[in-house]
Amino acid sequence: MAKKTVEFSLGRNPEMGVDAKPALGPLTPVEIPEPDIESDNMLVNIGPQHPATHGVLRLVCELDGETVVRCIPHIGYLHSSFEKLGEYRSWNQVVPLTDRMDYLAPLIYNIAYVMSVEAMMGIEVTERCKLTRVVMMELDRIFGHLLWLGTFAMDIGAFTPFLYTFEERERIYTLHEQYTGARITTSATRIGGMMADMPKGWDLGVRAFANGLPKTLDECEVLLNDNGLVLGRTQGIGAITGEEAVNYGLTGANLRGSGVAYDVRKDQPYYDYETYDFEIPVGEHGDCYDRYLVRMEEMRQSLRIIHQALDRLEKEDGPMDVEDPRITLPRKTDAMNDMESMIHHFKLITEGIRAPVGESYFPVEASKGELGMYVVSDGGTKPVRWRVRPPSFVNLSALPKLLEGHLVADLIAINASIDIVLGEIDR
Amino acid sequence: MSSSMAEKKSSFDAVAMGPVASAGAAEPPKPPPVTAPEHDSVTALKANFGDALLRHDVVAGNQHIVFIPPHRNLEILQWLRDDPEQHYNLLRDVTAVDYGAGTPLQVVYQLFSITHKRALCLKCELPLDGLEIDSACSLWHTADWLEREVYDLFGITFKGHPDLRRILMPEDYDEGHPLRKDFPLRGRYSRAEQTRRALSQDLAHYYTELEVSLGGESQALPPMETPGRVAGGETEE
Numbered sequence: 335m336a337k338k339t340v341e342f343s344l345g346r347n348p349e350m351g352v353d354a355k356p357a358l359g360p361l362t363p364v365e366i367p368e369p370d371i372e373s374d375n376m377l378v379n380i381g382p383q384h385p386a387t388h389g390v391l392r393l394v395c396e397l398d399g400e401t402v403v404r405c406i407p408h409i410g411y412l413h414s415s416f417e418k419l420g421e422y423r424s425w426n427q428v429v430p431l432t433d434r435m436d437y438l439a440p441l442i443y444n445i446a447y448v449m450s451v452e453a454m455m456g457i458e459v460t461e462r463c464k465l466t467r468v469v470m471m472e473l474d475r476i477f478g479h480l481l482w483l484g485t486f487a488m489d490i491g492a493f494t495p496f497l498y499t500f501e502e503r504e505r506i507y508t509l510h511e512q513y514t515g516a517r518i519t520t521s522a523t524r525i526g527g528m529m530a531d532m533p534k535g536w537d538l539g540v541r542a543f544a545n546g547l548p549k550t551l552d553e554c555e556v557l558l559n560d561n562g563l564v565l566g567r568t569q570g571i572g573a574i575t576g577e578e579a580v581n582y583g584l585t586g587a588n589l590r591g592s593g594v595a596y597d598v599r600k601d602q603p604y605y606d607y608e609t610y611d612f613e614i615p616v617g618e619h620g621d622c623y624d625r626y627l628v629r630m631e632e633m634r635q636s637l638r639i640i641h642q643a644l645d646r647l648e649k650e651d652g653p654m655d656v657e658d659p660r661i662t663l664p665r666k667t668d669a670m671n672d673m674e675s676m677i678h679h680f681k682l683i684t685e686g687i688r689a690p691v692g693e694s695y696f697p698v699e700a701s702k703g704e705l706g707m708y709v710v711s712d713g714g715t716k717p718v719r720w721r722v723r724p725p726s727f728v729n730l731s732a733l734p735k736l737l738e739g740h741l742v743a744d745l746i747a748i749n750a751s752i753d754i755v756l757g758e759i760d761r
Numbered sequence: 762m763s764s765s766m767a768e769k770k771s772s773f774d775a776v777a778m779g780p781v782a783s784a785g786a787a788e789p790p791k792p793p794p795v796t797a798p799e800h801d802s803v804t805a806l807k808a809n810f811g812d813a814l815l816r817h818d819v820v821a822g823n824q825h826i827v828f829i830p831p832h833r834n835l836e837i838l839q840w841l842r843d844d845p846e847q848h849y850n851l852l853r854d855v856t857a858v859d860y861g862a863g864t865p866l867q868v869v870y871q872l873f874s875i876t877h878k879r880a881l882c883l884k885c886e887l888p889l890d891g892l893e894i895d896s897a898c899s900l901w902h903t904a905d906w907l908e909r910e911v912y913d914l915f916g917i918t919f920k921g922h923p924d925l926r927r928i929l930m931p932e933d934y935d936e937g938h939p940l941r942k943d944f945p946l947r948g949r950y951s952r953a954e955q956t957r958r959a960l961s962q963d964l965a966h967y968y969t970e971l972e973v974s975l976g977g978e979s980q981a982l983p984p985m986e987t988p989g990r991v992a993g994g995e996t997e998e
Contacts, residue, residue, distance in 0.1 A: 375975065377975050381983070394968065394972050398889075404975070405936055406969065406971070406972060409928065409929065410927075410928060410929040410930060410931070413929045413930065415913075417938055418944075419938060422897065422946055453821040453822065454820065454821045456821070456822065474876050484886075496798075496988065504826050528787060528824075580850050580851055580875065581850075581901055581903070582902045582903060583851065583852060583853075583902070583903030585851075594875065596875045601878050602873075602880065603850060603877065629804070643766060662807065689795065690792075690793075691790045691791065692792040692820045692821060693791050693792070693820050693821070693824075693826075693858075693873050694791075694820060694821035694824060695819075695824060695854070695880075695882060697853065697873075697880075704852055704853065706853055706871065708854065708856065708869070711856050712789070712790045718858065718860055718861075719856075719858045719859070721854070721856045721858075723853060723854040723871070725840065727910075728903055728906070728907070730906075731902070731903070731905060731906035732902070735902070743843060760929060760930075
């Protein structure tokens, strides 16, 4: 085995000057000596019940000393067969299944699913609905990234950011609750619109949150960015080149950390994302540190989008739901007073929406990477096939590659840095 | 529960027999033809692989689907990846669709070219008596787990896949392939039997053969004790 030298470079952090000094930690390069003990490799099982696996992930590792020679992930412990269940539900009834996948950013999943069905049915949602959904998606991108930041910092030995980020997440939970009545299982969307118009003053709550978050992010960055321990545990760890990352199907911040500026919001825009003023942060080295920097910057960019969308929302007071008798219920007063509307209401509730023959693969940029919702209809009221292209699943499949030649302790850091959620991997 | 033994037995016969075409084997429904702007890659595919383009659908406004024969999938996928004019370097998704009623299963490849910002969907139709297709693992590492999932849930064999085993369901799961239309929603065993089997899983099934061989002699797995009390009341005695 080759000698491994770990070097830290403060200059890699764009926020820091060249002559900046780390706050604490090892200042000299560390040389990891070559183990001189002759022995067989060892098999170590990590998980499924292990806090550092971020869920019920099980990793079976072959170790030579402390170096990981091979890692075989085992998944499926949370498999609940959502895709099969979806085939037995009407189009709108699938929505509650979606937020149980990535419970760290449920609104993105709700919205991605209905967007795909709407694309298949050829429905163009209203401007107000679009803007609300953009706000929600960016809010939940931050929601997911904040959890990632807290747990990532904790996994590499820093406890405090976890407390800071969860304080902020609590504010988003409250916003979820104000809009949807639920903190995690939001089920906020319906085909052609939202479950309800936003409650009065909700946008002000989002604005207040968006104004307060940068301070917390700054505090976390003060704790982490120039911390010698963090640099030592993340720089040069789990590096992957851009070309390899594309071949392994990495998406989201994991891909952008390797320098490939692929973001569905820019490359295949939906909901007028091309008209928003925001940037796609990219890394250079593709290691844990760059993925960390990319995600931190992404949260700030999401805040920019939220502010712009809220500005547009203030001027937009049109209807929230589309006026399409195929999918929207008649007004309650009509349904109670007029026979045709009553029948219409009854048919929509008992039979469900009927989608024409067709299919749609609709990618959106979720907090973990590219989330693709693939729906297939044979003209009935239920999906023939509902497939979720899970970003974490594909990202996790690159874990054995990222781990090559690293130590067991790095395994924890790398696993934390790719940001997985097992609810969506196992579905 | 009212399910009789006869029902249970016939349900498992279906696993042993494998998929069979129903009497009135229909075709999967086709989306209505629409007029959409030309897709550069589809035009190029027509020029280079004219006879291999079985069908071209446009769905959801601007999503192009190309049907190709299953035995030529690798050739066409590789061309789409390597040709500089196409350069579909990102394999977004591999999945399958079962329309039921004995219709062929469709294997679906979702491709995206980061260079040209273009998406394309390829489909291969596999008849139920020939659920085999070449693995795309040699082209994209992404295909590794995605194809394992399709194998697990649909029972499609990917030839040349380096490690084709179940991924979401347990390794010793013997009720068939859950996402196929002929698979009942609640599985083929009764709830009690499913619980019993889950509780009495052999420890050896927690590890793959490769992992056990890595462990060496000293780490041979101990035989797992049969739980004294099991759900469902079915015991070995």
